[in-house]
Amino acid sequence: MIFLRSLPRTFRYLEWIFITVHFGVWLSRPEDSLPTLLGFYGILFVLGWLFPCERPYWQRFSYIVLGLTITVWARRVGIDLGLFLFFYISKSYFLLNRRMTIIITAFTAMPWVISEYFAEVERAKSSLEIASVSGVNSDNSLNIMISTLAVYTAASFFVIMFNSMLIAEQKSRQRVEELSEQVETLAATLERTRIAREIHDSLGHTLTDLDIQLAVAQQLRFRNLEQAFQAVDTAKILAGQCIEDVSQALARMRQSDFDLNQALTALMEQVRHNSALQVEWQVNLPKLSVHKSYQIYCIVKEGMVNVQKHAHASQVNFCGRLTSEGIVLNIKDNGVGFDPEKLHIGFGIQGMVERVQLLGGKLELKTALAQGTQIQVRLPL
Structure with missing residues (x-):
């Protein structure tokens, strides 16, 4: 399918655009370590280039797990590459299947929530919003986790449903193309059958009689010239009838009234x-x-x-x-x-x-x- 062949290029360009935009935002306010940031960029850049759509299943599964792990770990150290999380959930729908995508999404939820929580604690500490060493009190911790889980669940659900509709649409288009090809094949078959009927109806019997008369003339040409000539005359009449039958058939086919x-x-x-x-x-x-x-x-x-x-x-x-x-x-x-x-x-x-x-x-x-x-x-x- 053309759509599936274009997927690697589509994801690759989206990821590279996001990396470029993210780096531009970092330049405006460089909060994270540049070497660490470039390290994550490099890994994600390579993973974006390597889209294993035709690889064995275990390699595709490992690719998705590695991408999700890198994204979660980046968030744990304070680098927000959350959009990549949903890129890889989306990729899993195409590289694996719907059931495995849901399982992976469920297992990724808690690590992502925890990473988001610790990133929020570190951000709070660095901005001096709290003075306590423990970071965030229990009420705030629960609110952060619940809100993060809610956003993650909603975004994951949207990604899965969007991919599901995308796949369904592509399957429908492919089915339409297949049916169109079948219709063209059937139309060609029906046209051949129709032409065969027209030839048979217009010429079949007359040509058989014509062949018989010519065979008779051929056999009698050295024994009885008179009968041979009679057979030739009959063949001439039959040939004229063939021409007349064809003309009448064509006229009937073209006649609108x-x-x-x-x-x-x-x-x-x-x-x-x-x-x-x-x-x-x-x-x-x-x-x-x-x-x-x-x-x-x-x-x-x-x-x-x-x-x-x-x-x-x-x-x-x-x-x-x-x-x-x-x-x-x-x-x-x-x-x-x-x-x-x-x-x-x-x-x-x-x-x-x-x-x-x-x-x-x-x-x-x-x-x-x-x-x-x-x-x-x-x-x-």
């Missing part, structure tokens, strides 16, 4: 004209979106092509109507039928099933040997 009833009627007339089938149809469908209309058209077309290729039927009936439950499509032929248990779902049937599922509908196939086949599709509005 696609009339489903008109397109289905034209399809039935084309099937009746190009085959020996007796075709009867009834079409009364409502106006739908272009996408849904085109999918329904392709479902019906694939069903009619299957009847022409496999049913060996003399009659086919198609009915498309609107019911109270949605759209119902029926394609029924009087062909040879087949055994449903031995059904091999070719790309044609598979394409129909995929399109029906895409529209949230159901496809039911009823058939038996020598009893014809009925395909019923139910689609919600």
Whole structure:
């Protein structure tokens, strides 16, 4: 994650800025020993540079403990580097985990309160606020400890909750990015599937027939030129039909005012004209979106092509109507039928099933040997 990779640099700059500001404040009123102060600065500077985010767990744990110890000890000798305490509590959330951060925060509370108390006693002595050697009376001691503990608890709670929200936000962003990549992959897959369907619907069957005719012409060219030429002529017609099918498919895909009833009627007339089938149809469908209309058209077309290729039927009936439950499509032929248990779902049937599922509908196939086949599709509005 980019955020985690940028953490070391962020913490490093914050710590170095704080060291610079702290040293500037010290120059305005030099109360602490300069060598001691520079020693703590040097240690914290090095620790800021060494951010062990990819180190073993024990090294990360030792790093946090060392940073907290240095900060507490600095306060014990009178150098206030309290902000580093919360830097390292924050670091522990990223380097360790939430549970260990809470444990470390709890165990650090008492040493920090004691160090703050002794630092306050030393400050009181140096400013001559009290004359007693014992420093601060018992009431003041209790007040100092309670107030220090309250501030420490509130600040630690804020740091932990802030880091928790930060991590949650980053995980959400990462999840969004992953989902976005999945959507792009799915979109590409759906587009490939759609193109495959279009190629199959427009060219698949015609190209198969074209290949057969060319193979016949190739075999007969030295034995029967007349039949070979007839096969070539048929192949030429099929090639023209391929071009026409592609043009019609592209026109339908681009058409913004696609009339489903008109397109289905034209399809039935084309099937009746190009085959020996007796075709009867009834079409009364409502106006739908272009996408849904085109999918329904392709479902019906694939069903009619299957009847022409496999049913060996003399009659086919198609009915498309609107019911109270949605759209119902029926394609029924009087062909040879087949055994449903031995059904091999070719790309044609598979394409129909995929399109029906895409529209949230159901496809039911009823058939038996020598009893014809009925395909019923139910689609919600």
